[in-house]
Amino acid sequence: RFLADLTGDGKADIVAFGDAGVYTARSQGDGSFAFTPVPALDDFGHAAGDWRVERHPRLVADVTSAGHADLVGFGEAGVLVAVNRGDGTFVPRPLFVIPGFGAGPSGPFTQQGPFLPDPTVGVVQASGGHDRTVFHVGGDAALRLWKWTEGMPAWQQLVPGGGAGQARRFFVDPYRPSLLYLLDSDHVRRSDDGGATWQVDADLERMLTCGGRIEVDRGEDADGQGDHYGGILNDMQFDPADPGRRFAVGLAGAFTTADGTTWTRLLDTGALRGRPANCWYDPISDPADPALYVSFAGRSIVKISGFAPTGAEPIPAVPARFSDAPAEPRRAQVHTRDGRAGTAQARPDGRASVTFDDGRSAVVDADDLTPPDRTA
Known part of the structure; x- marks a missing residue:
């Protein structure tokens, strides 16, 4: 006492x-x-x-x-x-x-860097491998972001700063410490210089928000589920060999880019109902046909494959189905403006889920579809 x-x-x-x-x-x-x-x-x-x-x-x-x-x-x-x-x-x-200073051995570890910049920090991500690893920490009460690597006297604050206000979620390329993404209060942002400056990634934001139909500032528990997966960006993955290949999952589905700039949709939660929670990219098991695994909160895991070779346009993947998925509603025959034929199901957001005659599928604006008996 x-x-x-x-x-x-x-x-x-x-x-x-x-x-x-x-x-x-x-x-x-x-x-x-x-x-x-x-x-x-x-x-x-x-x-x-x-x-x-x-x-x-x-x-x-x-x-x-x-x-x-x-x-x-x-x-x-x-x-x-x-x-x-x-x-x-x-x-x-x-x-x-x-x-050290304890009753037993200190264990097979040593402290890396100065003390954490805030006692409420709850997230750490590392990048760059074993040589001069760059550590990023965040998740504190003020939604800030810091980094540290060997030789730095203190943790360097990245957010707020450089054009970003908050790090509600942040994702660091584990192989290239210069590349970071974050979900800010008003935009999805990307840094190509290690967090010194941030720019809006307009194409990724467009995909994650379905063209602005979902609010960027939507809370991760806005729908009352309590699982923290209600935000527009929940997880990202990066290719260890191809710096342009990246993946993102969120409330609207799963997305990929082959060049780091132009994003395309792999999975649409309007067509395959669910709440994408996180993802894992596997380029090792079958290098000729790498796969992205997406977990759905409270349900199961979806495997998406059929990506295009590096530098080529991504190949639209056939949507996976859960075993308990209901039967498809009645669909209408349609043609797209580029001449492809298939069947479409209307969506409440002004788009349609289209399954083409070759087995591929996509979500298309309804204005871009015509019945078979009309010319585009």
């Missing part, structure tokens, strides 16, 4: 490390204390974290120079700190701040 000022009011409060975590009792200034028998932190305890008195010292000290005491624990492999929020409460997850 310790006495320490938890709120910066100059009074000594009580801090106790118990079985279920850390308990506190606030000083009332008259020698009495206010105590609620609920842990202020569900960690640093015998049952909460497997901490042992004989092996793991736990102390109270102001390690942030903020004028109130934080919690410091010497664990098995290193030192953990629970930062005081300033009101006597603590961040829910103690930070592992440094290896």
